[in-house]
Amino acid sequence: MTHIALYRAWRPQTFQDMVGQQHIRQTLQNAIREQRIAHAYLFNGPRGTGKTTTAKVFAKAVNCEHGPAPEPCNECAACRGITAGTIMDVVEIDAASNRGIDEIRDIRDNVRYAPSEVRYKVYIIDEVHMLTTEAFNALLKTLEEPPSHVIFILATTEPHKLPATVISRCQRFDFRQVSLEEQIERLRQITEEEGITAEPEALEYIARLSDGGMRDAISLLEQSAAFGSEKITLEGAVDVTGGLAVRQFAGIAEAVRDGNAAAVLPLIEGLMQGGKSPDKCLENLIYYFRDLLVLKLAPASAEGMGRMADPAVFRDMAEGFSSERIFRMIDELNRYQNEMRHAAHPQTLFEVALLKICTLPESASLGSGAQPAADNRGASAPAASGHEIAALQQRIDQLERKLEQLQRSGGAAPAAAPGAAAGGAPARAGSSGFGPRSGGNLRTVKLDPFASAAASADTAQLRGKWTEVLGRIKDARVTVHAWLVDGEPVSWAGDSVLIAFKNTMHRETTEKQANRELIERVLQETLGKPIQLATVMQKDWQQASSGVSAERKAEPLELSHDEPPVAASRPEWVEEAFKLFGEDLVELKKE
Structure with missing residues (x-):
């Protein structure tokens, strides 16, 4: 007996023959018994679990000459014709090969006609998820207003690919994988009825390998029977399936x-x-x-x-x-x-x-x-316990507090910006006075020397040439320019230039070694002397420079024709004039 013949011989012909889908069988039988037959059903689940078979059994049950009945008789002309596929009113369509809008339009045109041989026209569309979008739209119109004599049964292994509008118009049934025990029992029943000798271990192996699909299990069973000449052994089943013992x-x-x-x-x-x-x-x-x-x-x-x-x-x-x-x-x-x-x-x-x-x-x-799995810590290298981790964290917190106290009391601090004088308020990226622990590249800067030089001629020159600096950096590396443009040159003290940033991330990226070296090289080329870069957050700079600004606020403004005015006393529009025309062409006079 060939595989096709064996599968047909053991294909369920009634709801009672179905394996592993008792919940679906009971629901459909009750619907038929109570005359609550829906116009559209959606059968979805893994392959080989009986979706199409159940659809045909249901078509026979509603069209049985002795029904509609909870179980088809399989003896009347309607049941035999549906089983043989000769009833024209029960149509099975493979959507994988008939997925276009033309096929669905044919269905839409034909559903208006009453069935000629049986009670209901039943359309079984297998692998319905393969339909095109246009075909789904055409099908949707039919599902919205179906004739009373038409039943649609949609079968698919991938219901997530169906439009929600289609799913909402169907009664959905989820087919599950057949349990191992049910598969083994059905395989044993088949071998006994067919006179095939089979080892229990071989049947169990075939059932495990079928992955919950009864159709695959029957296929493997016959393949193994053919290999062993009607005798199925575990070794033969392993060999014929290409698996490992x-x-x-x-x-x-x-x-x-x-x-x-x-x-x-x-x-x-x-x-x-x-x-x-x-x-x-x-x-x-x-x-x-x-x-x-x-x-x-x-x-x-x-x-x-x-x-x-x-x-x-x-x-x-x-x-x-x-x-x-x-x-x-x-x-x-x-x-x-x-x-x-x-x-x-x-x-x-x-x-x-x-x-x-x-x-x-x-x-x-x-x-x-x-x-890593939580239950496996003991199997590998010894890991620190929760108590040890908590103790280490407490120790780190204590060291951070001590460093902060030293910083506030004027103790030794990390390397200051070159050229900066001792003493003064540090620029802090966090509450401890240091850069973020993750970065490690931010340096503490003492701001007093820079605050004193904020109104110097050097600072004014730096501001005047800052546009040129940004342009050269953009030509050299545009990514560095993107970070540096957020900064503002606020002071030039000695051989160090201070840039104030509004964004911490921009400052951290600018302070990276490669970026810093590029900026310092451009500053040297533009300003004509070796320059080192120092950075600060804008809020820290405003706080440090506010004291110096308050002291100079009461001083009279003295302007000299030989000396350009300081940046702190210039209005913003004056600064723009210096940037546009240069200090040699701009002359300020006190009215």
Whole structure:
């Protein structure tokens, strides 16, 4: 018997034959019994879980000559015709190959006509998510105002791709994966009825490999039966599916656990000589280590959840791995699995993947992409306890307070700006008087010398040439210009220039070594002498310079024709005139 014949022979013909979808069966039967049949249904769920089959059983139940009945009789002409596909009023459409608007328009034009052979016209649209946007729009109009004699059943594995307007007009049923026990029981029933001898371990392996899809399980069952001449063994099922036996898993996992790279390559070579597929082997290994992880993190729910082997068999193997290490191994194997799809030599990539996880350290930093598991701290290098961390943090806080006290009392401070005199208020980036702990490149600057020189001729010259400085920096490196443009030149004292910033991030970026060197080089070229850069926050500068401004406020303004006026006494429009025409062409006179 071929696979198609076997699948058809065991395809559910009534609601009672459905496996693993009792909630859907009960809801649909009650709707038929109470004459509450909706005009549109949406069946969604994993492949092979019975969506299309349920749709055909439902079509038979509502059109049965002895119904509508909760169960089709499968004996009347309507039931037999729907099963054989000869009833023209029950239409099954594959949206993957008929996804255009023309096909949906044909449906929209035909639904207005009453059924000719049975009670209801039933349209089963499989893989409905493949329809185009225009087709969905055409279908939506029909779903909004359907004739009473039409039922739409939409089936899909990806309901998230459907428009919300379509979903809202359907009764939605979520098909779930068939449980392992239900699959094994159905496979055992099939083998008994078909006269096939099967080992219980082989049936369990096939059920685990089908990933909850009954259709896939029946397909693998017949493939294994054909391989073993109507006798299904575990070894034969493993061979025909291209998977790995439990003993082969154990050998690879043991070599990985012990970090024995020399034992990995012979194992791989044996698998390849046995005709195994590298991508299939890699996929099975991911499932195997996934089962180990479930066994470690959720032992109570591990029974019946294992895909590649019985959890009781490899419980000892799970003890040899930490949860953190399994997480990182799965991440690595998944990355290599994605690369293998486009690899010219899959076997080589498979070997590299196993050697990689074989040499992974027991504990790794977060930078490796692994997330450490909370229950695994004891398995790796000793970690600091919460009490020790709290004590260290307290000690850091004490040292910071002491440094702040020293700074306020005039004690030794970090390197001041060159040329700045001793004493004076420091420019603080934070409450402690130092730059941010993350940056480490901000220096404390004593502002008194700069405050005294704020009204000097040098400062006025600096302001006058600042536009030229910015232009040269922009030509040299535009990114540095983008940060520096936020700053304002406020003083030139000795061989140091002070720039005040409004934004802390702009100041921190400007203070980086490479950026500082570029700015100082441009300042030297523009001003004609070696210059060192100092920075300060705008609010700190205003506070430091306010005392000097108050002292000079009462002094009379004395202007000389030979000497340009100081910047502090100039109005803003005068400053702009100096910037535009230069100090040689501008002359101020007191009216």
